[in-house]
Amino acid sequence: MIDSSLLLNAGAVETSYKKGDWIFRQGDHARFYFLIVKGQVKMSNFNDQGQEFVQGLFSETQSFGEPPLFADLTYPASAIASSDCRLIKLAKNKFLDLLLSNPEISVSMCESLAKRLHYKAVMASEISSQHPEHRILTLLRYLKNEIHTDSSTPYPVDLTRQQIADMTGLRVETVIRSIKKMEKENLLSIRGRKVYL
Template identity: 35%
Template sequence: MNIQQLVDRGLKIKTYTKDSVIYEPGMQPRYVYFIKTGEVRMVTVSDEGKEFIQGVFKAGQHFGEPALLINRPYLAFTITNKDTQLIAVNKEDFFSLIKNEPDFSMNLIQTLSQRLFYKSMMLEELANEKADHRLLTIINYLLHDITEGENLKVTRQELADMTGLRVETVIRGVKMLAGKGLIKTVKGKIVKG
């Protein structure tokens, strides 16, 4: 199921400006959100206001399924990283997609499995107190999905938010990992090599 098929079914596109909150912890799920354009981050916020990024969703992807599937409140914030267009699919329509679209169902299983793998990997890494190990693991994970020679499209701040490290630690860590030949950088950018 792609975005155009959802539009063709009469579902409306809603535009959100950068830094809009789509949903927050404790809210009851009503929709699964499909991204037409833009980008959304899922974050947990500490008592001190520090964000920990649990995931970043881009055009063509969807988010909000787990809470809707099990009818439990959301546990994190979802916030737009830039101006974003979303299609909100209600529970009835979403379950209809699962039942009637085998390709969509298989894609949903793969998507949820990928997210579960990521969360398991991050839990293991957070238990490891070595910052360089944590950083290398997340970089290798992110590099897996891009092509040879392509830049990793996350900022140092996003790497810090994903690993629970300070941005200064990430900057030092990236330099150290590149110096050891464990990652490749070109003009300060991490590159798949």
């Protein structure tokens, strides 16, 4: 999203996290802009029984957790390192100064946030659907459109069955069954346990 050298020149620092480390918790006040240099981060909510619902997965070159930063709110979900990762983090006041002095970055940020809002609206509608195959396909098509730039080759889904379940509100057993069913219907393919769309 924002070039790492611009962030570092603005006073950002690079920080390392181990898999499973909490970057921030739901309810914490937003104080930093985060950019992933290496690894993966998930944004999750947990119910009273400790069941996790993954709101989003973010990978290298992506940022996360911006909406509360702009609105001076607390985080609606927790950010957890899904793998060992390195992040660049920039204090809120320096981040806002960077945006004010670089309007093209502000426009790019608005576009990115609009796409995330659109995804949330689509997924909220799909979660209410009774058809697990439809929920899964909606998620995979969104990821394919956002990540996969070569439409001439199948998109390798870089999610585990558990992650797909966590992101669609389904049980992992239902995801496994649905993926097998969709493979039989030629909606996707499976090669060496990896799903391709």
